[in-house]
Amino acid sequence: MRVIARLWLVPVVVLLWELVTRLSDSGFFPPPSVIAVTMREMWLTGPASQLWLTDLVLENFPPSLARLFAGWALAGVAGIALGIMIGRSRALSRFVDPLIHFGRAIPPPMLLPFFIAVLSLGAQTQLATIVFGVIWPVLLNTIDGARAVDRQHIETARVFRLSRSQRLWRVILPSALPKIFAGLRLSLSLALILMVISELVASTSGIGYQLLRAQRDFDLPAVWGTIVLLGVLGYLLNSVFLAAERRVLSWHRAAKQTT
């Protein structure tokens, strides 16, 4: 019931979209029914041995998703590690703060030519673009979370003389985790965007590359199909991430409700 209550707007919008596009009859805006048929033809008409997925899917989706997750994971690990260091050291944070805000202000697509020049074309360039683009939310949130660890928690750790690793893994990291997750979630949606952008320029495979090709062929239903796919992908990624967050941070939600 709750799913229905939440999703009732989707068919309404699709229906409206169908009506408007059919009435306007513009070649740039194919109706959703046409888009759906195109999506099926493009991706779901393969042999049964491939679970009906076409070669197009098998050639383009896995590399895209691999870049997306690899870039996000790398940025996540680096952002959390750096963020904890910077957040727990006032000297370091004063020193690198300007650098962070300088780096954050650069739009990652602008760096693509630079990455291509340095790393040449290929997966490493796309990875570098994604990592550079999505590290900021994790980094800034982790710095914030590590800085905001309750003073009494730190003092308790000192009084009971917890080891450095205990302080890190059992006190600082869990305490910063709600903020870190907020950053990771933002980064995930950014990673999807940057995956597409990097594939538009520096790639010969992937969902973004497919989008580019469809665009060049003026195959508008295919363009729209890819856009829909990206939207669905973003929605799914976010849902899975939220479910994971709910599990990991159950203590946080419950503790906030009771105190």
Place this chain on the structure above:
Amino acid sequence: MLEISNLSHTYGSGPSAHTALGGIDLSVAEGELVCIVGPSGCGKSTLLRSVAGLITPTGGRILLKGVPVNQTPDDLAVVFQDYSRSLFPWMSVADNVSLPLRRRGQDKRQRRESAMDALEQVGLADAAAKYPWQLSGGMQQRVSIARALAYRPSLLLMDEPFGSVDAQTREDLEDLTLRVRGHHNMTILLITHDIDESVYVGDRVVVLSKSPGGIAGDLRVGLPGPRDQITTREHPEFVRLRAEVGRLVRGMRSHPAAAS
């Protein structure tokens, strides 16, 4: 056991400097329960934080078992007033209690046993798997006490430990403290602003004067045998002592008849 000589502490410097402690001498014998009582802002917490090694006092010396305190001593535990910020909400009660025990060289099973043992002593064996925020305030403070007990410190510092719980729970926790100290032969330094409480639980009551904190009085509590919330509090000696401590806290001269 604990020797504090000429301890002073000043926060800040220049015209905004604030002297919280102005030269304190105090010596606590092994196994003693000393209550430090005083008006707010008398430097009680500064004193405790200095002994715990959480701040470095600007003057004087603290010796614990003859060793100068310059960082947190090895066998010292603290029960803070604000249990909700001292327990870790992301760990179960049992994990909170056993976390500091790794340094004690215990393996996982031993740590678990020590934690359960301590929880049993505070009457919370059933709550081991729960999270702190699932417990009432009084129970959470019991968990902090259990954590301190499991750690087996020779000196236990308690910073207004019962200041955030209701009156009934407060009495229960006072009695719990008296009961467990018997088992462990710990030396306890308990800071409170509650005059009745200081006389009820203390072997000795040390009164701090208003800022800069100095010692206004040091009274030995000669109350008979196991203390009881009803009978002890109506004992003539209790009534006399609390009046005496009350006068000292308010900065009045000691009553001549009681000065002996």
